[in-house]
Amino acid sequence: MLDFIDFTFLDFLDITLVGVLLYYVYKLLKGTVAINIFIGISIVFLIYKITQALKMEMLSSILEVLVGGGAIAMLIIFHPELRKFLLMLGSANIGSKRSFIKQLKFLKTEINSEVDVDSIVAACLKMSKSKTGALIVIERNNSLDFVKERGDFMNAEVNIPILESIFYKNSPLHDGATIINENIIVATRVVLPLSDKTLPSRFGLRHRAAIGITERTDCICIAVSEETGKISLIKDGEFELFNDKDDLIDIIKAHLN
Template identity: 35%
Template structure:
């Protein structure tokens, strides 16, 4: 903690020297600003937000104690600061893990250096037939208030969650989906995960969202749907067992009360976006491989 106080003293003394600012300093400030902005967007709807406000109050109090030379308080901070930081890291390990996962989903590196996908070229794509079968099954279940949770895998591979369920690997059909979620059947509890045109697994367990902005009346099924969309780029369709309303979760957001046409539009939009991204990825991959080959020839 002594380094912390030295940092405060050295930097607050020299911060007025604006004439020495170089272009790299401006880049650093912009990067820090972007990081802080993204961090605040992520943390605002989690339980860590309350802790952050408490930490900011404590830091402000430490600044006051430092400038007023309250030596006893500074001694306590100096000796307990390291333990406090370790305790915060342990308590909020799930939130920190989620933040790193979300950073990975930004695709910062892959947008510059494309990688060969671990999936088959057509494995992650779903056809127009699959869109129609999912929409038909969803609204037939909604009509009779049969609860359902259908996760459509996108770029992020969901093997971690597939392993928690029962493997099926069956061609998707509306009747199969309805039978899976029928009451008192062995597979009705949990989520179905769809990859391309196939149902990969059923009765899968999903992480529950702890987003504080979600409606308190939402049940476990909706929180699971939002939860999987927070840790992956998947699209999740939820049918409420109580109301029969159809909802869609993606990117940590929940759309409630979709009509049949709206759900089809969402699926087609996602389908088109995936096809465009795959074409862009293939173009980048060809260009990158061509550059690598040219480098080898010159060597």
């Protein structure tokens, strides 16, 4: 009994670190279907540890089997989230001047919502009318440094004329994607990873690239089709076509908030 109630500083540190880890995992998964599964697995694991501490051997042995299988299940269920996390770790340049902690942007509990969404949508509507192809990526929590390096760096505030000039057909910057972070155009002519999904024939490389980057990170993409002029919003590997300006603005702002 004395061993059970013996509580040291290391025990306190252990519990604190686990609590912090669970909190940030919850923030990462919040708003997704996976959060309910994560909570269920956490409850089962907590009951398992309680039964271990109380030496309830029969129930503990049953739960141990469930927890053991749960580890494999987590790898399957949380594959997209683990992929994002490992991709972010692999792309972080620890030796650079930017600190490693700054690379862990998914730990932030708030997303900067000061992006000029109205100007972005207005520019897309103009390009839609002229059937000018465009791909705009709005960075959120996950760092996009690993793809920015594939393009040309820029430091310009978001506005309608500059977005139109970037994607103008005769502009040297119109190929590839433009990345926006905190209302600053940080890179243009960026080559994005392509998705392996089977897409309808009317969607080309621009949409495949948008799906590919949103499968790997939590960014939002807006694509304007060069063939049809249709505007698509892509998030979490899924896309939706929009005709109404206000609906598109409201949904983008909701995602950013």
